Amino acid sequence: MPSAVLSARLRRFAPLLAAAPLCLACVAAGLPGSPRDAVSHDRSPLGTSGHVAANPAVPGGRHIHAPFRLTNTGDEPLTVTAVQPDCGCLTPLLNRDLFDPADPTVIEPGGFAELIVRADTAREAEGPHEHEVKVVCTDPAGAAVEQTVKLRYGVGPHEIRIEPPAVMIYQREGQTTTATVTVTDRRTAPLKILGANSPTDRVGVTPLDPVAREDGGWDFPFEVTVVGCEDGGNEVAVAVEVDDPNGRYRLLKLPVTVQSPDRLLNTAMKRISDAESRESAGDTDGERASR
Structure with a gap:
């Protein structure tokens, strides 16, 4: 194509080419913001x-x-x-x-x-x-x-191990259960037990005599006594205060969880009842709720 003809055609489209950036800007303004912009506006304070x-x-x-x-x-x-x-x-x-x-x-x-x-x-x-x-x-x-x-x-x-890691007890109100928790210290300079504190009178912890291990170190057993079960159960963390010659430990935690078998049974029965109610409602509508 002759250059003169090409130049003439470009001059005819010059107004449209000049307006193109403005049109693109208008279109971009109507689009939603980028994900980065959305995150910055919704950022937690x-x-x-x-x-x-x-x-x-x-x-x-x-x-x-x-x-x-x-x-x-x-x-x-x-x-x-x-x-x-x-x-x-x-x-x-x-x-x-x-x-x-x-x-x-x-x-x-x-x-x-x-x-x-x-x-x-x-x-x-x-x-x-x-x-x-x-x-x-x-x-x-x-x-x-x-x-x-x-x-x-x-x-x-x-180097220090608590076994079992947590005490789980199932009992009813009026019952009393005991369990043993052992803190094992395998270091050459073991810690010394100063005492144990429970946040509730229903859970008591008594330190027993330490026992030397044949493979080295010491076992420090505790007798955990749980009296009754409050509504909804108990979840407490008993704090064992220690004197550590290595200066690494001051408190050790003994978690104790108490659950009532009656409460667990009632919870299970309620879930079954709710599931049957949802399934029955699905059948009434002509379509099973599980679909």
């Missing part, structure tokens, strides 16, 4: 210095400490109303103290609180583990703001 704390494998029985910083990135104060670990082996500390719902921490805009998650590996099996802690706050309007942090670590051969 409670931020953390890191969502995951990874630790290498440690000898079983040692404590692991994972620090996090909870920062209020919003414009209103946030009140910490709950700190919920997913395992009894975790002890969350807020500003280096145990969380007290009766005296909640308030994080002002731009301020922060220090969250330290302490993991007690004495009751955990060897190998990799992952746990999490959920922090729940409320703003002045009462709306809930949540943030979850995770802790990953490995557990090596145990």
Whole structure:
């Protein structure tokens, strides 16, 4: 095609080519924002210095400490109303103290609180583990703001072991059950048991005489006595206070869970009844609810 003819045709379409960027801008303005924009607008006002704390494998029985910083990135104060670990082996500390719902921490805009998650590996099996802690706050309007942090670590051969890791007892009100829990310390300089404290009169713990092990170390047995069963059961963590010559341990946890067989049976029967009701409702409509 002769260049003169091509130039003439381009001049005819010049107005359309000049308007093309403006048309594209209008179309883009009508489209929804990118995922990155959506995330930035919906970001929680409670931020953390890191969502995951990874630790290498440690000898079983040692404590692991994972620090996090909870920062209020919003414009209103946030009140910490709950700190919920997913395992009894975790002890969350807020500003280096145990969380007290009766005296909640308030994080002002731009301020922060220090969250330290302490993991007690004495009751955990060897190998990799992952746990999490959920922090729940409320703003002045009462709306809930949540943030979850995770802790990953490995557990090596145990120098201190609690067996069984947790006491589970099924009994009715008026009954009394006893069980034995043993803390094993295989180190050449073992710890010394100072005492055990239970948060309820229904669960008592009595230290028994220590026993030297043939393979080295000591066994420290405890007699756990559970009296009755409150409505809904009991879930308590008995604290064993120790004097550790190595300076690594101060408290060990003995979780005790009490359940009523009647309550478990009633729960199971209710689930069966609910399932039958849903299935019957599906048949009435001419279609089974399980479909």
